[in-house]
Amino acid sequence: MRQKKKSELLTEVELEFMTQLWDLGEATVRDVLDQLPEGRNLAYTSGATILKILETKEFVTSRKDGKRHIFKPTLAKDAYQTRSLKDLSVKLFDDTPASLVARLVNDDALTEEALGQIRALVDRRLKNDTG
Amino acid sequence: MRQKKKSELLTEVELEFMTQLWDLGEATVRDVLDQLPEGRNLAYTSGATILKILETKEFVTSRKDGKRHIFKPTLAKDAYQTRSLKDLSVKLFDDTPASLVARLVNDDALTEEALGQIRALVDRRLKNDTG
DNA sequence: TTTGAAAAACGAAACTCTTAGTATTTACTC
DNA sequence: GAGTAAATACTAAGAGTTTCGTTTTTCAAA
Numbered sequence: 001m002r003q004k005k006k007s008e009l010l011t012e013v014e015l016e017f018m019t020q021l022w023d024l025g026e027a028t029v030r031d032v033l034d035q036l037p038e039g040r041n042l043a044y045t046s047g048a049t050i051l052k053i054l055e056t057k058e059f060v061t062s063r064k065d066g067k068r069h070i071f072k073p074t075l076a077k078d079a080y081q082t083r084s085l086k087d088l089s090v091k092l093f094d095d096t097p098a099s100l101v102a103r104l105v106n107d108d109a110l111t112e113e114a115l116g117q118i119r120a121l122v123d124r125r126l127k128n129d130t131g
Numbered sequence: 132m133r134q135k136k137k138s139e140l141l142t143e144v145e146l147e148f149m150t151q152l153w154d155l156g157e158a159t160v161r162d163v164l165d166q167l168p169e170g171r172n173l174a175y176t177s178g179a180t181i182l183k184i185l186e187t188k189e190f191v192t193s194r195k196d197g198k199r200h201i202f203k204p205t206l207a208k209d210a211y212q213t214r215s216l217k218d219l220s221v222k223l224f225d226d227t228p229a230s231l232v233a234r235l236v237n238d239d240a241l242t243e244e245a246l247g248q249i250r251a252l253v254d255r256r257l258k259n260d261t262g
Numbered sequence: 263t264t265t266g267a268a269a270a271a272c273g274a275a276a277c278t279c280t281t282a283g284t285a286t287t288t289a290c291t292c
Numbered sequence: 293g294a295g296t297a298a299a300t301a302c303t304a305a306g307a308g309t310t311t312c313g314t315t316t317t318t319c320a321a322a
Contacts, residue, residue, distance in 0.1 A: 039196045043312050067269055067318045081223055081234045086215060088219055092212055097235055098248035104228055105256045115257060117229035122250045125236045177281050198288045198299055
């Protein structure tokens with residue numbers, strides 16, 4: 001019997017915390033809390049709970065340093081970005097990355113500069129593949 | 132006092148239903164249920180509940196036809212795709228679409244064909260803007 | 263070695279999401 | 293108009309998410 005596939009995606013608050021951890025490399029509860037944007041006032045215990053949950057879900061590991069825990073991502077941001085894009089692509093773009101990009105480049109809010117950067121990226125990848 | 136900002140994003144099951152509605156144009160509870168993939172066995176009342184929720188959240192409207200309701204999206208799939216991409220971009224790519232595309236084109240799973248399509252899309256958009 | 267502050271462990275309340283059972287309404291058929 | 297099948301309305305259970313209070317543990321300083 002196959003295990004029920006868990007989502008493997010972060011919830012809103014989990015992502016908020018992982019973002020800080022990716023930035024810091026590794027951090028204590030206190031570090032993460034301090035890193036959160038102004039006005040985001042979470043109780044210390046809330047932060048501890050989130051990190052605990054992330055550890056249970058195996059998005060982070062922890063080691064002890066004195067009396068405190070130091071947390072570190074087990075999944076790189078790159079990898080999670082790829083995973084999220086795949087998920088979005090499957091759920092909303094028929095698993096067709098080109099149609100995802102189509103929607104992106106047809107967005108009026110996209111600047112000319114961003115468009116140029118995107119083209120450069122694609123060209124570079126194409127060159128590397130063939131040359 | 133500002134209204135608490137609602138997420139404006141669909142939940143998992145809401146998206147599942149909206150996908151069918153976008154496909155069908157408009158539909159009854161029964162229609163959507165019939166359209167779901169094999170093996171997805173939802174009680175009729177569950178389907179009705181989801182559509183009701185979607186109506187409350189104003190993702191769909193309904194009109195009566197005899198004794199049944201016919202539901203129709205108020206938000207086009209295109210628009211929701213754009214909204215979702217914006218959300219992902221903000222949350223995971225520093226609101227920088229180019230870095231999102233960078234992650235996409237550096238994904239080894241991306242086919243050469245998809246890459247070519249993407250380049251064509253970008254080129255076309257650039258031509259339209261300048262020419 | 264006591265003690266005091268910080269951290270962790272534990273437990274849980276409030277809320278949302280997903281699913282569906284029961285009750286009621288609706289509209290057609292005899 | 294009464295019966296019936298299908299739809300809607302109402303209600304709620306169970307799981308997961310977000311938040312935090314209380315209790316216990318831990319280390320270091322007096």
